[in-house]
Amino acid sequence: MPAILEVKNLRKIFSINAGRWRGKSAGPKTVTAVDGLSFAVEEGSIFGLLGPNGAGKTTTIGIVTTRIIPTEGTALVNSIDVVRDPIRAKQIIAVVPQKMNLDRSLKVRENLTFHAAYFGVPRKIREERADELLEWLQLKDRGNDRVDRLSGGMTQRIMIARALMHDPKILFLDEATVGLDPQSRLLIWEKIKELNKKGLTIILTTHYMEEADELCQTLAVIDHGKIIAMDTPENLKKLIPGGEVIEMHMASNTRQLLETLNGIPEIQRVEPLEGMIRLYITPGSKLLTRLVSIVEDHGCELLDVKISHPTLENVFIFLTGKGLRE
Ligand SMILES: Nc1ncnc2c1ncn2[C@@H]1O[C@H](COP(=O)(O)OP(=O)(O)O)[C@@H](O)[C@H]1O
Ligand SMILES: [Mg+2]
Structure with missing residues (x-):
């Protein structure tokens, strides 16, 4: 056409x-x-x-x-x-x-x-x-x-x-x-x-x-x-690395926790945001239980966890570092 x-x-x-x-x-x-x-x-x-x-x-x-x-x-x-x-x-x-x-x-x-x-x-x-x-x-x-x-x-x-x-x-x-x-x-x-x-x-x-x-x-x-x-x-x-997104909502996090997460090979990208950490994961990694204990080990309180597939909002954040509604 x-x-x-x-x-x-x-x-x-x-x-x-x-x-x-x-x-x-x-x-x-x-x-x-x-x-x-x-x-x-x-x-x-x-x-x-x-x-x-x-x-x-x-x-x-x-x-x-x-x-x-x-x-x-x-x-x-x-x-x-x-x-x-x-x-x-x-x-x-x-x-x-x-x-x-x-x-x-x-x-x-x-x-x-x-x-x-x-x-x-x-x-x-x-x-x-x-x-x-x-x-x-x-x-x-x-x-x-x-x-x-x-x-x-x-x-x-x-x-x-x-x-x-x-x-x-x-x-x-x-x-x-x-x-x-x-x-x-x-x-x-x-x-x-x-x-x-x-x-x-x-x-x-x-x-x-x-x-x-x-x-x-x-x-x-x-x-x-x-x-x-x-x-x-x-x-x-598909621009999003991995193909799965895990959002961990937490009261607070520490630099050490972020470092540990950054060191896990199945986590392709760590995005610390206000009140949550967003992780881009290699699909099928079955990381969830490990993540929960890692967070606890670092003394951080996990409030909620969400697993999803990337949305265009994720793509926008990935490309620009900010959300579409900010
Ligand atoms: N007539 C105008 N005079 C001066 N600045 C303008 C005018 N129209 C738009 N802008 C500015 O240009 C930029 C783009 O605006 P716009 O095209 O309306 O964006 P969007 O539709 O994506 O929200 C904004 O910074 C806006 O303030
Ligand atoms: Mg407009």
Whole structure:
């Protein structure tokens, strides 16, 4: 499959205007939000940008969807340069932004039909499509509601419906499920999968590793505006040494305990954290009972032990030394 989005060496440096700058006057006056990103997205796939707050996800989406002019680099959607030809690029893409931007002066259904009219969709088609999308997103009876009366989950679904009104080839979703209850999140996940099955390319950002894991075929892990790893979720998890993770929660630990653990060959990596030690273990080592007595021998109190397989959160910590939510 050919690439439907190609991003090359994208960089965005924001200057912070002195009037808005609240930090120390001697501090930096620019922020490098995106720092040389390159990636390609295969047509028909679900691609994710996974990274913590401030990693540069929204800025990247902003550039690729023509809302932000890059400082450097290029982005091509369906071979169209988004900076040189934003109008043609916009016909192909749809965006569900991180911040709600429905028109509060319009009713739910009008938000959809006005959007389509703006994109030149003929009246009959836009009326039909609005009905279909509202029904599909379980909003059938909400068409005449005011948009500020709706729950977060509904608002998000309306933004998805609106985005689809001009029949785009790529849908960008920027943190589409932040702050939603689990049920609303699951519904949106299902809808994203259904859209992708119909052939739509989906590019999403998230700082939820479960979401990235569940939905994405390819993931770019980003931090400080740079891609630090890019692969399938499965292969990313293989970056973790060993293949098993043991977390020992304890009231306190000692340097001697950490040294002993570091000296055990089946333990590939020791990560001391607040209130716990995380160990990356060679699978099938059957270390657990030995570990418990080692901890006791060092006079440390073990509060809880968890054995798991690596998650994308572990991958992120492994690559950056910090958690996704920090
Ligand atoms: N318009 C802007 N002006 C100045 N700094 C910005 C602007 N937009 C984003 N930033 C900064 O760029 C960095 C990346 O932000 P963003 O792209 O929103 O990250 P993410 O979506 O991953 O949380 C952050 O440090 C943020 O404060
Ligand atoms: Mg963001």
